[in-house]
Amino acid sequence: MKLSGTKVNIATSGIFSFKECLRFLDRGYDDCLYSIEGNRIIKPLLIDGHKTLLQIKEGNHSLEVAFLNTEATEPGLEQAEAFIVEWFDLDRELQPFYQLLSEHSLLPFMSREFFGLRLMGIPDLFEALCWCIIGQQINLAFAHRLKRKLVENYGTSINYYSRPYYFFPEPELLAGLNVRDLKALQFSRQKAEYVIGIAKEFAEGSLSKASLRNRVNRSQMLKRLIEIRGVGEWTANYVLMKSLKRMDCIPYGDSGLNNALSSILGLDKKPTRTEVETFFEPFAGWESYLVIYLWRTLSSSR
């Protein structure tokens, strides 16, 4: 890491494409928790409780990160770097995964067409869980609209050039809401109950990223997550993949995953669970990345 004023450069060695990552972030859903302006990303991030706006641009085999709205301290820059490394999964060496793609009968196209795509994470576990609840069983466009309403009503924000940038709401705040507050935002009664219940667990300290990470293996982590009302197998796997960056997760039942597999395998209906398991078998230890690359086949330009 190089420090210079309010900037930091993060090296991106190996299989990495800023364009592919940017393309994922800007795939047409109007996310309210970051903004894409040309070739740069603007991401609000709380650093030691301080509202910070990060600007991320592509550098020379690196990401150039700048603080837009505030003076950067050295610990602040280190926290910003840690967040971005996690967000873009920069510590991962993808060569073994690309080797598996190249050995597969149907998938070598992925390493060419999606070269450098990373598993873009959701480092905040509370945000990841809420996002899953919101996204369950509705189309993604509507899910993004619901998330925006939640964030704009209950999150804090910071203004920069007279435009607001939002932070995801704190669990302590959402824990105090009534179901009708969220129903007013077009949440279903169940989704409102689930989000408030999860917020309470975080607010009380009975659930945290650290406590989940302390579990000895994947099945213990899944077990803890599925105890939560509103969290099933799909959500638990999605969260382990996107927030804890586990590499061995398959969100069974995911409609996008089913559609991608049906298309690639030429099935006329959705694959059975056994068919999914069989397809993923050669990718042991890289299941999460295969999921990301299968989802990538669903978006327009190939």
Next chain:
DNA sequence: TTCCAGGCAGTAG
């Protein structure tokens, strides 16, 4: 009109 979206819990048999 009906069906289905990046599911899940509750209930009945």
Next chain:
DNA sequence: CTACTGCATGGA
């Protein structure tokens, strides 16, 4: 154990 149902909304 499996099968079925309601949930909110909107686009196909």
